[in-house]
Amino acid sequence: MALTTAQTGLSRARRGVAPGGAGRPANRKSKLTAQTSRTFFWLLLPSVILLVLIHGYPLIEAGVQATHDGSLIEAGNFVGGENFATVLSSPAFWKAAQFTLLFTIVGVFGSWLVGLGLALLLRTKIPAGGTFKVLLLLPWVVPIVVSSTAWNWLVATPDSLIPSLFRNLGLGTPLFLADPSLAALTVMVFKVWVSFPFMMMMISAALASVDSTVYEAASMDGATRFQQFSQITLPLIARSTYISWILMTIFCVNDFPTIYLLTGGGPVDATTSLVVLAYRTVFQDFATGPGVAIAFLMTMTLVVVSVLLYRQIRKSSVE
Amino acid sequence: MSANSSSAFSRRGFLGFAAAAASAPLLAACGGGSASQGGGGGGNGVIKFWDMPWATPAYNDAAKKIVEGYSPASGNLKASYQTIQWNNFYQTFSSAIASKTGPAVSTGGGFQAFQFEKQGQIAYADKVIDELKKNGQFDDFLPGVLEPFKSDKGYVAVPWQLDMRVFWYRKSLFEQAGVDVPKDWASLLEAGKALKKVGAFGFATGSGAGNNIGNHSMIMMMVNNGGGVFTKDGELDVMNDRNVEAIEFLLELVSNGIVDPASVSYTTENLNAMWKNKKAAFGPYVLGVPERVGDTSGDIVVASPIAGPHGDKGGLVFPNNIMMYTNTPSQASSEAFLVSYMGQLKELWRQKLMNALPVFKSITEIPEFASDPNNVKIVKEWQPIAKTFASQGTVLNDNLAVLDGGQALNQFTQTVLTGKTDARSALQAFESGLKSVIKK
Numbered sequence: 001m002a003l004t005t006a007q008t009g010l011s012r013a014r015r016g017v018a019p020g021g022a023g024r025p026a027n028r029k030s031k032l033t034a035q036t037s038r039t040f041f042w043l044l045l046p047s048v049i050l051l052v053l054i055h056g057y058p059l060i061e062a063g064v065q066a067t068h069d070g071s072l073i074e075a076g077n078f079v080g081g082e083n084f085a086t087v088l089s090s091p092a093f094w095k096a097a098q099f100t101l102l103f104t105i106v107g108v109f110g111s112w113l114v115g116l117g118l119a120l121l122l123r124t125k126i127p128a129g130g131t132f133k134v135l136l137l138l139p140w141v142v143p144i145v146v147s148s149t150a151w152n153w154l155v156a157t158p159d160s161l162i163p164s165l166f167r168n169l170g171l172g173t174p175l176f177l178a179d180p181s182l183a184a185l186t187v188m189v190f191k192v193w194v195s196f197p198f199m200m201m202m203i204s205a206a207l208a209s210v211d212s213t214v215y216e217a218a219s220m221d222g223a224t225r226f227q228q229f230s231q232i233t234l235p236l237i238a239r240s241t242y243i244s245w246i247l248m249t250i251f252c253v254n255d256f257p258t259i260y261l262l263t264g265g266g267p268v269d270a271t272t273s274l275v276v277l278a279y280r281t282v283f284q285d286f287a288t289g290p291g292v293a294i295a296f297l298m299t300m301t302l303v304v305v306s307v308l309l310y311r312q313i314r315k316s317s318v319e
Numbered sequence: 320m321s322a323n324s325s326s327a328f329s330r331r332g333f334l335g336f337a338a339a340a341a342s343a344p345l346l347a348a349c350g351g352g353s354a355s356q357g358g359g360g361g362g363n364g365v366i367k368f369w370d371m372p373w374a375t376p377a378y379n380d381a382a383k384k385i386v387e388g389y390s391p392a393s394g395n396l397k398a399s400y401q402t403i404q405w406n407n408f409y410q411t412f413s414s415a416i417a418s419k420t421g422p423a424v425s426t427g428g429g430f431q432a433f434q435f436e437k438q439g440q441i442a443y444a445d446k447v448i449d450e451l452k453k454n455g456q457f458d459d460f461l462p463g464v465l466e467p468f469k470s471d472k473g474y475v476a477v478p479w480q481l482d483m484r485v486f487w488y489r490k491s492l493f494e495q496a497g498v499d500v501p502k503d504w505a506s507l508l509e510a511g512k513a514l515k516k517v518g519a520f521g522f523a524t525g526s527g528a529g530n531n532i533g534n535h536s537m538i539m540m541m542v543n544n545g546g547g548v549f550t551k552d553g554e555l556d557v558m559n560d561r562n563v564e565a566i567e568f569l570l571e572l573v574s575n576g577i578v579d580p581a582s583v584s585y586t587t588e589n590l591n592a593m594w595k596n597k598k599a600a601f602g603p604y605v606l607g608v609p610e611r612v613g614d615t616s617g618d619i620v621v622a623s624p625i626a627g628p629h630g631d632k633g634g635l636v637f638p639n640n641i642m643m644y645t646n647t648p649s650q651a652s653s654e655a656f657l658v659s660y661m662g663q664l665k666e667l668w669r670q671k672l673m674n675a676l677p678v679f680k681s682i683t684e685i686p687e688f689a690s691d692p693n694n695v696k697i698v699k700e701w702q703p704i705a706k707t708f709a710s711q712g713t714v715l716n717d718n719l720a721v722l723d724g725g726q727a728l729n730q731f732t733q734t735v736l737t738g739k740t741d742a743r744s745a746l747q748a749f750e751s752g753l754k755s756v757i758k759k
Contacts, residue, residue, distance in 0.1 A: 072413035073438050092726075149588075156527070156589050157581055159596075177527065177584035178737070264528030267583045268733045269726075283409055284725050285756040286434070 065292040072288055083289035084297070093294065095269060096277040100253060103188055103273055107252035108245055110192035115199025115244075119207055120233075122200070140197035148261035151190055152177075180270030183263050187271045191258050195251065199244055206240030207233070242313040246306050253302055274298050364648055366398040366656045369412075369422035371405060373480070373639075378672040385663045389656060396652040398424075409434075416440050416646065423647035424657055430708075430720035432468070432476035432642035437717050442643040442650055443473030450658045451477075459679040461698075464638060467707055467715045475715075476640035477657065479664055481676035484535050484635040485701045486622040487608045492519045492600040501601065503626040504568055511577030514600045521577040522569075523593055523602030525585025526732045531724055532590060533582070533732040535635055536603050538708060540565040543624075545631035547710030548722060548753070555757065556711070557750035558743075564628065566735060566742035573738035583736040594619060603635075606697065607674040621693045623700055636705035637723075638715075639675070676702060718757045727752030 066083055070076020087093050118136060126132060139147065155162050155176035167173045176186045210233070218228050234241075256275045259265060265272035265280065272280075274294055282291030370382050379402050386400035401422070403411055408428065415421035416435065428434075435441050448465075451457040457465075464478050488500055496514045501507035501521075511521025526533025541547055546561030572578050579585070579593070593599040595612040601622065605611070609619045624632040641660070647653045667673050668682050676698060677683055683698045708719045722728055731749035734740050 071438060072410060073417045073435075073440070152586060152589070156584060156586070157592070158579075159598075175581045175584070178581040180737075183584065261528060263584065264530075264729075266527065266729070266733050267737060269730055280726050283407065284729075285721055285727075286409075287756055 062292050062296060065288055066296050067289070069289050071286065072282075076289075079289065083293040087290050087293045087297065092269065092272070092277060093274075096272045096274045099184065099271065100273040100275075102184075103191065103255075103259075104249055104252040106188040107191040107195060107255075108248045110188070111195035111199045111248060112203075112241070112244065114192060114196040115201075116203050118196065118200045119203035122204060123207060136200060137197045139194050144194065144257045145261060147194060148190070148258070151186075151262060155186060177263055178267055180267055183267055184270050187259055187262055190262060191252065191255065194258060195248060198251075199248065202240055202244040203237055206237035210236045239313055242309055246309045249305055249309070250302055253298060364396050366396050366424060366647065366649070366652050367401065367422040368398050368656065368660075369401050369403045369425035369427075371408065371426050372402055373426070374672050374674055377670070378667065381667055381670055381672055385660065385666060389659055391652065391655060391659075394651075395655045396649050398656045403427075416644065419646055421644060421646060423653045424641060424643050424660075426479070426639065426641055428720065429482070429637045429639055430715060430717060430723065432640055433470075433715055433717040434720050435642070435644070436470070436472075436475050440644055440646070441475055442645050442647065442653065443475065444468075444477050444643060444654075444657070445473040446654050447477055447643075447657050447661075448474050450654070451661065454658070454662070456661060456679065459681050461676075461678055461680055461683070461702055463703075463713075464678045467638060467709065467713055468640060470714070470716075476642040477661065478638040478640045478678045479661065480639045480673060481678060481702065481705075482637040482639055483606055483676055483697055483701060483705060484532075484539050484603045485606070485697055486601060486625065487594075487604050487619055488601045488622045489519075489594070489597060489599065489619055491618050492517065492597060495519075496600070500622055501625050502623070504628055507601070507625060508568075508571065508575070508577070510601065511572060512575060515576050519598055519600040520579045520582075520593070521601050522572045523582070523590065523599030523604075524578065524736070525582045525587065525590040525593075526729065526736055527584040527586045527589060530585060530587045530590065531729075532587070532604060533585075533736060534724065534728045537566070537569070537728070537732050537735065538710075539603050539633075539635040540569055542633040542635060542706045542710045543631065544568075544627035545629060545633070545711075547706065547712075549709055549712050549718075551712045553709070553712050553714065553716060553718075555750065555753060557746050557753065561627075561629075561631075562746060563742050566746060568628075569735055570738060570740070570742060573736060578736060580738075583733050605674060606676065606694075609693075610674070621696045621701075623696070624704055632704050633710070634701045634705040636702070636707055638678070638707065721756050722753065725753075725756060727756065 064075050065072075067078060067080060068075040069079045069082075122129065122133060122136075154160055157163070158167075158173045158175065163173050163176065174182055176182050214232055214236075215228055218232055223231065253273075254275055255273070256279060259271055259273055259276050260279070263271045265276040275298065278291050278294040278298070280291075281287050281294060285291075368386055370379065372379055383400040383402075386398050389398050391397055403425075409431070412421060412425070412427060412431065412435070421440075432441055448457065460478075461481075464481065465474075468474050468476050468478060492514060493500055493510070496510070496517045496519070498510040498513040499506065501510050507521065514521040522536075524533045524536040538548065541562045544561045544565040546559055546565055548555065548557055548562075550556040569578075573580075579598070582590075585593070590599070590604075591612045594604075594608060595614055609615060609617075612619070624634060626632050641657060643650075643653045643657060664677065664679065665682050665685065668677050668688050669685060671687055676694075677688070682688060683694070688694055707713065707715060708722055709715050727749055730752060731745055734745050734748070
């Protein structure tokens with residue numbers, strides 16, 4: 001409500017209309033507009049300065065590094081797009097890009113599906129619901145270092161709990177982190193496990209705003225459960241869904257610790273994502289320019305994806 | 320040129336500002352004593368010494384005590400102590416050096432001195448070496464320890480400890496398998512087959528997240544066979560016959576199940592657990608494995624060096640060093656402090672805080688060190704034959720930082736440990752990976 005009032009006020013201010021009424025003298029309108037602009041300017045200035053300092057400067061510096069051949073200490077000589085060309089012609093980059101794409105798709109949709117299922121489940125009355133909710137939040141709350149260590153204990157060696165279970169069931173002894181395909185799968189499952197509580201909370205918040213009478217009306221009209229879900233629930237949480245997808249896409253593409261702590265990008269680069277590749281290129285191979293170029297390409301891709309998803313939010317007509 | 324200068328200036332200025340801003344609350348939290356720190360290499364007349372957490376926190380406390388107890392001669396500056404975490408340490412040093420807020424003297428990564436030397440940030444230690452000659456410590460260095468640091472322009476750094484890779488074994492597992500401890504590669508293969516029958520691995524290693532023992536295992540076996548990644552002149556020489564032979568042997572160990580198939584993903588914790596749980600029977604590792612895994616039964620002991628098929632023997636050593644930087648409030652004070660600190664090193668081994676060999680013979684003779692038969696064996700049998708990553712050459716350089724922990728070596732190691740390759744293909748991929756990142 002306050003926001004609505006503020007927006008109305010802002011809208012009025014933009015139109016030069018005073019709060020008291022529609023018809024006021026022109027000089028009064030311009031005075032108010034100028035005053036409002038000045039106020040906004042001074043209120044925003046600290047944030048703008050901080051943003052420029054914290055985000056703008058490193059971005060500019062990264063641009064310098066990506067187009068030079070030096071080190072972290074000195075940028076070196078200008079080489080134009082050579083670092084980008086080096087990166088784009090490297091098979092390692094495309095392998096990492098492929099893994100990043102797969103990791104992101106599984107991470108976003110896997111965690112969304114699990115989160116959606118649990119959010120719907122939590123709408124129903126279940127015994128010890130509060131405790132259940134807290135338990136479900138744990139993967140998100142626990143520091144990633146702790147989670148990855150726990151997962152390592154669960155799967156790393158042939159004598160770890162899960163490989164032992166497989167062995168006892170006569171299913172062999174899978175080496176979850178040593179086999180390239182299984183390691184990639186394990187990292188993705190780990191990501192879904194870590195991320196679903198976030199999705200669950202986003203969707204729960206969206207579901208909480210849905211009026212239950214809508215379902216009653218649909219039910220009276222003879223809509224099935226599935227029709228209610230697909231025609232009411234999904235559209236009503238569409239905005240929240242798109243926002244969560246944007247955020248989770250960014251989280252997945254930029255996710256360094258989940259992968260690095262569990263597999264280090266291995267075995268044989270099977271789980272090397274772009275962010276891990278960028279890190280290793282800069283800090284293990286000490287190739288600053290190409291490493292920063294990878295990071296730049298990632299940023300540009302994320303901006304494009306975010307803009308596309310944001311447009312979907314605007315298209316979504318459900319308020 | 321002007322663009323570079325401008326960029327460097329703004330970066331330096333910004334980093335300096337950022338470092339100062341970031342350190343303000345930290346310094347406030349540290350109390351008045353730390354307030355004297357700041358500025359390049361030790362603003363306000365202090366030699367800033369940055370040290371890595373080389374061992375348990377007790378090590379850092381002891382090292383700090385040494386630094387704080389340093390009384391400079393008249394005219395020289397006092398010193399301050401700061402621990403720098405290993406995580407992203409290269410970035411930490413680089414940012415600080417770029418912003419002129421770095422240390423005057425530091426320990427660091429094994430090849431860090433050479434990396435920063437190339438960028439003109441290292442102060443040569445020739446005068447320190449001269450002082451060590453005068454006070455007798457020069458002659459106290461173990462053989463072959465100092466030479467790797469002498470470049471054309473002077474001593475890049477001063478070694479202070481040796482991080483060794485040696486073979487360890489578990490006596491009880493060999494007894495259980497009814498085989499002798501390997502003396503050469505052939506007996507290693509046979510012992511491995513016998514150990515497999517009792518559920519143990521005859522070549523324990525690991526190359527999972529953050530674990531570089533696998534990488535070191537590869538180079539160690541090459542060195543053990545008289546090979547190595549570089550020629551005597553420092554040129555890349557990955558495809559030499561001795562390396563091929565060493566990797567073929569490792570692949571044979573893998574195909575016979577003598578190397579744990581899961582080891583490709585083992586972290587150091589996983590590897591420690593293998594030793595602790597009597598799954599690891601023989602393998603290369605760092606000093607102090609019993610203490611590391613918490614086994615005080617005396618069952619885990621150092622093996623003697625084994626011979627390759629041509630009779631060569633060799634281990635791997637990382638001579639960790641202390642370096643000085645050009646950005647210092649007083650070069651003479653940096654040198655005086657370093658000389659003094661080298662003279663106090665004995666205290667760290669006297670308190671049994673180090674999991675590394677000392678560089679001075681006199682320290683290897685103190686009772687606290689010599690009472691451990693594993694230490695004595697390493698000094699007597701391994702140190703004289705140990706070679707650095709520069710092998711087949713001896714002089715260290717900045718390219719070794721790229722080799723150590725770089726993507727090329729890690730991918731090569733993991734490829735070999737998975738066994739899905741042949742020696743030549745793996746080495747060729749390794750060589751091309753190195754060529755793409757090694758600077759001429």
